[in-house]
Amino acid sequence: MRTKTLKKNKINLVTLGCSKNIYDSEVIMGQLKANGKDVAHEEEGDIVVVNTCGFIDNAKEQSVNTILNYAQLKEEGQIEKLFVTGCLSERYKPDLEKEIPNVDAYFGTTDLPLLLKALGADYKHELIGERLTTTPKNYAYLKIAEGCDRPCSFCAIPLMRGKHRSKPIEDLVKEAEKLASNGVKELILIAQDLTYYGLDLYKKRRLADLLKALAEVEGIEWIRLHYAFPTGFPEDVLDVIREEPKVCNYIDIPLQHISDDILKSMRRGTTHEKTNKLLRLFREKVPGICIRTTLIVGYPGETDEHFQELKNWVKEMRFERLGVFTYSHEEDTHAYNLKDDVPQHVKMKRANEIMEIQSQISWEQNQEKTGKTFKCVIDRKEGNYFVGRTEFDSPDVDNEVLIDANKHYVKIGDFCNIEITEAHDFDLYGVPV
Numbered sequence: 001m002r003t004k005t006l007k008k009n010k011i012n013l014v015t016l017g018c019s020k021n022i023y024d025s026e027v028i029m030g031q032l033k034a035n036g037k038d039v040a041h042e043e044e045g046d047i048v049v050v051n052t053c054g055f056i057d058n059a060k061e062q063s064v065n066t067i068l069n070y071a072q073l074k075e076e077g078q079i080e081k082l083f084v085t086g087c088l089s090e091r092y093k094p095d096l097e098k099e100i101p102n103v104d105a106y107f108g109t110t111d112l113p114l115l116l117k118a119l120g121a122d123y124k125h126e127l128i129g130e131r132l133t134t135t136p137k138n139y140a141y142l143k144i145a146e147g148c149d150r151p152c153s154f155c156a157i158p159l160m161r162g163k164h165r166s167k168p169i170e171d172l173v174k175e176a177e178k179l180a181s182n183g184v185k186e187l188i189l190i191a192q193d194l195t196y197y198g199l200d201l202y203k204k205r206r207l208a209d210l211l212k213a214l215a216e217v218e219g220i221e222w223i224r225l226h227y228a229f230p231t232g233f234p235e236d237v238l239d240v241i242r243e244e245p246k247v248c249n250y251i252d253i254p255l256q257h258i259s260d261d262i263l264k265s266m267r268r269g270t271t272h273e274k275t276n277k278l279l280r281l282f283r284e285k286v287p288g289i290c291i292r293t294t295l296i297v298g299y300p301g302e303t304d305e306h307f308q309e310l311k312n313w314v315k316e317m318r319f320e321r322l323g324v325f326t327y328s329h330e331e332d333t334h335a336y337n338l339k340d341d342v343p344q345h346v347k348m349k350r351a352n353e354i355m356e357i358q359s360q361i362s363w364e365q366n367q368e369k370t371g372k373t374f375k376c377v378i379d380r381k382e383g384n385y386f387v388g389r390t391e392f393d394s395p396d397v398d399n400e401v402l403i404d405a406n407k408h409y410v411k412i413g414d415f416c417n418i419e420i421t422e423a424h425d426f427d428l429y430g431v432p433v
Contacts, residue, residue, distance in 0.1 A: 011032060011037055012045030013041050014050045014070075016066060016086070017055065017063075019188070019226070020192070024051060027131050028051070029131070035124070048073075048083070049119070050063070064100075067096070071102040083104055083107065084107070087160040089108055090160045090161075105118050133182070133184070138185045138378075138412075138413040139377070140179050141188050142179070143190050144210065146164075148164055149196060150196075150269075152256075153335040155330075156333055165200060166199070177217050177218075188224045189224065195230075207237050208236040208239070211244065220246060221415065222246060223246050225250065225251045230255060235281065241285075242285060248290075250290045250392055250393075251291060255275060257306075257310060258309060259302075259306040262299055265335070267334065290321060290393075291319050292394070292397070293319055293321070295323075296326075297350040297351050297354065298327040298344075298347030298351075299335070311357060314361075320392060321362075321392075321398050321399075324351040369428060370423050372420055375415055375417055377414070388403065388410070389401060401420070401428045401430050403418065407431075419432075
């Protein structure tokens with residue numbers, strides 16, 4: 001028996017996974033709204049669309065559990081229809097159809113028109129930049145390309161997202177203008193690979209040109225770069241970061257490992273020496289740049305010696321921001337042919353060791369910020385604190401600046417100057433000045 005609170009024909013879109021999936025959900029909701037549909041993000045509704053992630057084991061498990069949960073609700077009559085889309089559905093559609101038949105239909109990552117048709121809506125090609133954003137009003141993700149041409153051995157993204165496809169600069173500028181008109185002040189540029197931007201469309205890398213064009217959009221104050229690839233990194237981007245005030249002194253560049261043996265097996269197209277040279281270039285060209293990276297531990301064949309090299313390198317490089325994944329053995333990837341020979345408990349131990357090192361580095365770097373004043377954007381209020389970020393911090397993954405709401409008032413969505421009074425491993429405390 002359906003619960004009385006569910007609104008008839010309301011579509012509830014549930015998003016799992018990364019910022020690219022958040023963006024895709026926002027596009028789906030924008031299309032549905034333009035078709036006059038009642039749609040919401042992660043609220044109650046009698047029609048449910050689950051946008052899945054299929055990246056690594058944990059993400060796949062969460063996606064499957066979420067589908068099973070809603071399939072059970074459908075069985076009980078608490079929802080009427082259930083649709084599944086996204087990466088997991090793209091990669092495992094036949095298996096999912098067989099294992100969870102109670103779903104009305106499964107759609108892949110390029111099946112948006114078909115999904116909309118199933119929901120009684122038409123795909124509107126003219127909706128450039130029309131999205132229902134789900135992030136706080138002051139920032140939004142801007143997906144500048146889809147897919148990936150890199151041959152990384154461990155990664156299933158090309159299987160789920162296809163080849164790299166850049167969006168034209170003029171379309172991205174229109175989208176940014178639309179976001180700015182709705183109050184967005186910070187653009188977070190995302191793609192599977194920012195570094196490759198433009199090669200397919202313009203026959204050359206044009207990320208620097210895109211940044212300059214976006215910086216001209218009125219109302220945008222910060223532009224942030226996520227997911228750059230180290231091999232073939234366009235150096236002119238560093239000049240724009242240094243010279244253009246709107247482009248944050250921040251770059252997210254997943255390096256994955258530093259041992260030459262592991263990098264070669266990972267098919268990363270680089271070496272220990274080349275990686276260090278690139279990082280030196282970043283810091284020389286953009287003094288004070290904040291470098292965020294992610295690493296993989298427990299890759300097949302990673303010995304104690306390889307891991308020790310990685311640990312020493314993390315200590316030496318003193319990254320401003322760092323995260324760690326444990327290796328996930330993904331079928332149909334090149335690395336799946338290798339033996340997954342590092343036990344899970346060893347993977348976890350190695351991940352914890354890296355994060356302990358990084359925690360100490362972050363604490364030391366944060367102590368240097370006390371007494372200094374930073375321009376911060378205020379994202380939200382949580383408990384007794386307003387929560388903000390500096391230009392060196394991305395939402396959800398980086399440090400936060402906490403302001404005591406019992407003593408000070410700052411407006412959510414605004415920029416303000418905050419003097420740092422106290423610093424911990426990953427949090428800063430401050431007062432408005």
